Amino acid sequence: MTATATGAPGPGDGFPAEVPLLRVSDLQVELITEAGVVRAVDGVSFEIRAGETVTIIGESGSGKSTTAMGLLRLLPDDLAVLSGHALVQGRDTVADPRAAAEVRGRAVSLIPQDPMTALSPVHTIGRQLLETVRLRRGDLDRSAARDRAVSLLTQVRIADPEQQLRRYPHQLSGGMLQRVLIAMALACEPALLIADEPTSALDVTVQAGILDLLLELQEQTGAGILMITHDLGVARLVSDRIHVMRGGRFVESGEAEQIVGDPAEEYTRALLRSVPALGPWDGAGTAAATAPEGDR
């Protein structure tokens, strides 16, 4: 892997574009629990190409997070048995644990669910971000790494980045912390971002900012995104394709418009019916022009 001098993440690091960034075929994950072996993921297959967003949507226990964690091999080896294939830029993380270790933090970055607990509370934002920067860019000296950290925070639209580097996680709001975690993910210059419920712990107006940031970064870098969510609105907004997961299997897969607008499976229809409708409103266009004055 070569890192470019500018530090701009390149899609796939020169990997041929016609090959999917991620090709998962017949992935199975069996979890060893006290109650016996549970097949949490029961033979799922999907692909993600550069610039695409593919979403796995499902309710608690459907296996959506286990799918993501499984293909990154972030599940404990003694409790999770994997089979099938997960090719990240052609390297099979299921067959080869070393391949998984090598793609994590390089080809693939993970954006975790709960930004409030994902960072160490006893180290500054700067120390944690610099650690990530230097993992990927061992060639940078201290001050160059710091410059890179500042530019990453700027890229995720954090104001006054120099100041933020000196702060501790508890001094930042959830939305700000999620931006820091996205900056850390970008520090790896990944071809593929895996976002596991990246906005579930956030307020809706903050969620809007984070989703917009992810879409903007995707436009800039051409990264593929695997989005894990339980939120149909989020899935509909950001996805090219959606896989609806239940009981470890995909019950329906298709284009985002089709899944939401014309679902084929009864389970998908029931899921959509469960989302309380917001009803009509007159403000979609005009509200954009006015910033809320009720906020600081």
Place this chain on the structure above:
Amino acid sequence: MNAATAPATPILQVDGLVVEYAVPAGVFRAVDGVGFAVERGATLAIVGESGCGKSTIARSLVRLITPTRGSILLDGHDIARMPERRLRPLRPRIQMVFQDPYGSLDPHLSAAEIVAEPLRQRGVRSKAERATEAAGLIDRVGLPAGALDRRPPEFSGGQRQRIGIARALASRPDVLVLDEATSALDVSVQAQVLALLREIQRESGLTYLFISHNLGVVREISDDVLVMNRGRIVERGPTARVLAAPEHPYTRALRAAALDPSAIEGRKPRAVLAAALAPTTEGAAP
């Protein structure tokens, strides 16, 4: 009180409510002069984001905290700063269902024991009577009789919220304060719990104060809504009107940020988000 001449006296009337917390930097005013009234049998929703003061209002209403100033009239009795001795007999009349179905039930008690506790409080002396009434309440919230002897860890999140509702109903309250009562649930389970709440209200005429950050849920359950931001009410009115034609910019931002899957058209429309984006909504510190 002029209950005789005005039968429509609100069951709950709050005026000038102020709640302040001591913080290292001095005093933080979580609720800053809030007033509202709820008619018997109606549902008022309070909607807002983290830190807006909605949960502080909920905790004040059931007097888990004592407000700094203002009045809370529960059927004419001002409970805002009432001493515990006098408050105690009124407590059963306003009950709360908590957000976290995992932390709000004693894990060592069976479902039957949890629901029977308030009955003892209410003065049901006979153990057999308590057991019978608890069984009736468990049935009322749609749990099987087999649930009675099981303990909270054996239940799913949705089932636990049903136990929490049964426990609140055991006091025979006039007002039920539901603080993000369905937020921790999957959407399909949330839909079932909302249906249960509507059914209970239809049958018993219970008054709900429904606190939520979710506009869709609020639209489904409430007659009127208060929109809160930073301890103040920024907009109020009939829920259908407020959601269809929000007047305050903050309400508009909230409305735009609530992603309704069936209302989104086209692919990856950052434009959808633009209406919700306010660079100022994220503070530096919680």
